[in-house]
């Protein structure tokens with residue numbers, strides 16, 4: 001008998017040998033330049049991490065520890081997800097900047113901080129209004145009331161009275177969309193019961209306008225302790241402070257609105273300004289940094305309203321800002337945000353703790369009785385009772401918050417606002433050869449080795465080292481020079497002419513192609529990047545290409561930002577608006593553009609969502625296309641996968657408690673790898689979400705194939721032909737075998753068996769560090785499953801069905817056809833199953849999982865080389881009407897098609913053209929439909945062990961209520 005232990009030992013030794021060989025091979029693949037750079041950078045990072053003493057307990061994913069001590073350069077911090085403060089920062093040169101920045105000729109908007117300025121503005125407005133009433137004023141867009149008169153109405157003072165007495169100027173009321181009127185009524189109801197609330201409409205639906213309409217109403221309504229509207233504070237991100245000013249001046253010109261910021265017109269004496277505004281019952285606009293800075297003065301006064309715009313900024317209850325804003329003693333607290341929950345349930349608690357203190361109990365009780373069970377129930381390995389309890393508690397939580405939260409999506413109000421179409425695609429871009437080299441080199445560096453080394457894994461500065469390493473990888477993904485710059489002193493001089501050259505970055509090559517096409521097509525684009533350094537490189541590229549652009553980041557004065565935005569919106573000669581995601585991506589209106597590029601992904605999906613919504617909002621008249629660029633096979637893919645999961649979590653509480661969110665961890669190993677494309681040229685993520693893959697029409701595909709074949713050398717072609725012949729011969733042989741068997745074997749049975757085996761394989765336990773998990777995660781290491789696997793499990797139901805249908809269809813087809821090579825045999829069938837079932841990460845994921853990396857057999861079947869007549873017909877049908885093939889896509893497309901058939905066609909042909917160009921150049925490997933990806937899980941409905949779960953939910957609600965007493 002074979003000694004099983006001996007056998008295993010031999011296998012292990014062999015495996016180790018293979019692994020070493022593989023590593024040696026890899027080392028050979030990396031150039032000496034890359035090795036030298038990696039060594040230098042690694043040594044630097046090592047020295048820095050030894051000097052630092054980072055906070056061990058914080059979570060790198062959501063609350064990045066202050067890495068300022070670890071990461072020196074300014075641009076590094078750009079990649080940190082936690083930093084939201086985009087108040088003005090002094091300009092530093094983060095990279096060599098060979099050309100001076102283009103002059104951006106814009107004027108400042110004046111606020112009413114200076115009494116004289118305010119009086120002057122009021123005088124001009126009254127004169128214009130009087131002139132309009134007398135029929136002498138022609139410029140209709142100055143203020144909403146003047147426009148009202150110019151539109152043929154008589155009385156600008158006319159009032160629309162709501163039930164229970166809110167008096168809103170008719171000129172405002174008439175302009176509001178129906179759902180906005182509902183919003184104003186809701187705010188008035190909250191006011192009457194002395195309660196705060198959260199206005200959470202999706203980005204761009206006019207939350208600012210609703211708040212202003214409501215405040216305008218209060219200012220015209222007698223009564224209450226303040227006799228109408230009392231002095232109020234609006235806290236907003238620095239970039240949108242002046243947007244508020246211009247909105248107030250337009251919609252409600254009589255109100256005095258002052259900016260408490262050094263850019264304001266108040267002249268520097270903030271004590272006086274606060275007193276003045278308080279006395280005149282005006283509105284004080286202030287940044288989040290400002291509320292901390294001036295908290296003493298502000299808290300010494302009583303205020304009627306305190307309103308937080310982009311209120312998710314207080315999602316972390318432990319920050320100074322969160323603590324200060326919660327100190328204001330008024331029941332009238334409003335919070336506005338289009339993304340109320342971004343990462344974890346704790347955030348929701350923090351928001352409610354501001355505007356409805358006590359509603360969700362104490363922090364500890366909420367975390368124990370709500371957050372923990374909901375999170376746990378979402379894990380892939382949750383028990384039935386955990387799942388059901390999570391569902392019940394999520395429902396209970398939703399019921400508790402619903403009266404104080406109003407959220408409408410664009411889809412819900414589309415009837416009213418009639419927004420044009422938006423399509424969003426994730427483009428997986430190949431790294432340039434140089435980037436690959438540097439990426440691999442850094443993966444082999446001391447920094448990464450020390451992270452992955454099991455001995456030092458639990459060492460003190462591990463988290464900081466991981467962060468630094470992740471930042472470094474992200475830099476390489478963006479442009480090699482962002483990385484090489486770090487090693488510059490010791491490496492050879494960097495050539496300033498070549499610095500940032502676009503062809504050296506895979507993603508920039510894509511941007512180059514996109515802009516070229518868009519300029520011809522007459523589109524205008526927003527480009528967002530996390531990093532200011534990257535913005536410099538992009539800016540230099542735009543200058544070299546002679547594109548007109550405007551740029552906005554933290555170094556641009558707060559007072560100028562609104563006018564830069566206005567200039568871009570009004571002046572179509574600017575092709576590009578370049579901005580950092582954090583400064584230009586929040587709260588502003590950039591409807592001048594109809595194309596958006598998210599150059600690099602943020603760990604937090606809300607950051608990217610906010611950015612992409614700048615163009616697709618009220619006021620946008622053209623179809624909008626958003627491209628998210630992801631470097632294929634790199635850390636950026638992992639970040640994107642993480643985004644999808646966070647999106648699911650927030651939907652669970654805010655939209656559909658039934659939705660199965662799955663919080664899992666990534667393995668360290670998984671983060672520090674460079675994945676290759678699979679045999680179908682698919683990236684990891686695009687294999688996972690193959691249902692959502694963008695399929696070009698046949699013409700485009702043929703063109704690409706022709707181009708590919710043109711670029712192939714003669715010997716390559718010969719090789720390929722030989723391989724094809726061989727494959728055909730093999731498949732014929734197999735088919736002959738299979739034909740005999742195919743009648744007795746039910747592929748479903750085969751599939752089930754295979755699946756069973758895959759789901760219960762022998763477990764090999766390999767503990768991993770729980771790196772990017774949520775705080776609440778307490779899953780033992782051996783239970784940790786990668787996100788990728790979860791996505792598979794998550795989506796498998798539909799996918800399996802599709803797969804089986806596909807196989808059965810193919811089998812039937814093969815019975816008719818004499819050429820069975822692409823459809824019927826068991827080998828084919830098994831390969832398809834393997835596609836789903838294999839394991840993501842060999843080292844760790846042997847535990848359970850299907851393989852997402854493998855090819856999309858459906859695609860292979862579609863594009864099979866040899867097509868019989870009926871095959872051809874069938875595939876032609878598929879090409880002509882792609883919807884039936886892709887479950888999730890059907891739903892999305894159907895809704896939109898009805899209303900905008902013509903526009904849709906125009907748009908899709910534009911987009912298809914762009915994609916075909918990108919695919920043809922091989923810079924883009926794959927494209928996914930983002931909306932469909934995040935919607936994957938929305939069909940999940942689970943009602944199990946309901947009674948027990950309901951009981952637990954009731955107990956949780958009781959415990960939380962009791963805790964606040």
Ligand SMILES: Nc1ncnc2c1ncn2[C@@H]1O[C@H](COP(=O)(O)OP(=O)(O)OP(=O)(O)O)[C@@H](O)[C@H]1O
Pocket residue numbers: 175176177180201202203204205206207208209210337338586587588589613617618619
């Ligand atoms: N009733 C309306 N009539 C005309 N324009 C409107 C109306 N409501 C909103 N808008 C315009 O729509 C755009 C988006 O509005 P607003 O900035 O208030 O959206 P938001 O919901 O606050 O967005 P975000 O969440 O991104 O800050 C603005 O340009 C605003 O002027």
